[in-house]
Amino acid sequence: DVTTLPVQLGERSYDIVIGPRLLAEAGARIAALRPGARVGIVTDRNVAERHLATLEDSLRSAGLTPSAVVVEPGEKSKSYGVFEQVVDALLESRIERRDLVLALGGGVVGDLAGFAAASLRRGVDFVQVPTSLLAQVDSSVGGKTGINSRHGKNLVGAFHQPILVLADTDVLGTLPLREFRAGYAEVAKCALIDNAPFFAWLERRWQDVFGGGPARIEAIASSCAAKAAVVARDEKETGDRALLNLGHTFGHALEAGAGFSSRLLHGEAVAIGTAQAFRFSASQGLCSAEDAERVARHLKSVGLPTRIADIPGALPDTDGLMDLIAQDKKVSRGSLTFILTHGIGRCFIARDVDPAAVRAFLDRER
């Protein structure tokens, strides 16, 4: 019941291992790569309370030496201040070049710990133990790490690939349902980009994915494999990797519009953004209205939002949203780049989207 996905990036390769009980096996798997190493664990308080002891016991019984730095949960921890605390704590634990940094947590911890690993002593190897669905299917795969600046999200960071990813599917049992749903938006996104059969499978099996068990492992493995394949083709995001931004241009504008608050989780913004990318494509005659409806229907059936009106509280008006879209990093030199679609599983990069068409679409969406 454990799936191993080998990832090949240039000369380097590593495994993404997905399945139950991996936290308890982490020690043996890590000791096989770095016998006797010190392991500087970075985690957040929510995850530490539930899962840190299991991991530490497993590492100790495999002859490794764990230490842990626990940060506050939430996006605010992707900051210069917390980054400094984490790096100093790792130095105090005497993590050397031959040792390891381990991220135990969601995407926040993965991005923060990965960047700390990339910077500490000019680069220490790093293991991802993602504990949120979003981290298991998305942020732990691909090597992007970093923190936020007052100028925007993820603006300071490094590409630093892990040497191992252990996605323990049992750990998801303690993840709040709302967070699980938000991560599911990225699963659906992966299917919608280029895998229509996977999307049809999700339509039939999503309840089993939410329920746990083999269908969940299969969905996580398919999403990881899809992301790893895109990343292997385009590690530094010069081309194809942009497809993973399906739903993210509209989504980021909505997230920023909601002030990156708990009113709208990233995955919820991606769900709305994905539904919008399909509706916008339909409005431009690129894809059928039936496909756009089918996508929205599925996202809605799992309990995700699909429209701006689903977001509680006030949001910027159309002009405000257009400004936020223009600020998004995917805008290059005046023209808007969007991931649009010819239908389910048939997304493509559209580099010259007319801002006036987007504005008119957003007006109709309100």
Ligand code: NAD
């Ligand atoms: P998160 O790390 O904040 O985790 C969400 C919440 O769930 C937190 O409160 C956390 O404490 C809690 N949690 C995590 N695992 C848990 C568990 N097993 N049991 C109980 N609670 C648990 O958020 P996220 O959604 O995992 O990740 C979002 C972050 O990921 C953002 O900062 C985003 O920028 C980043 N991201 C990075 C990449 C990348 O390629 N590096 C890709 C996508 C997203």
Ligand code: ZN
């Ligand atoms: Zn995302």
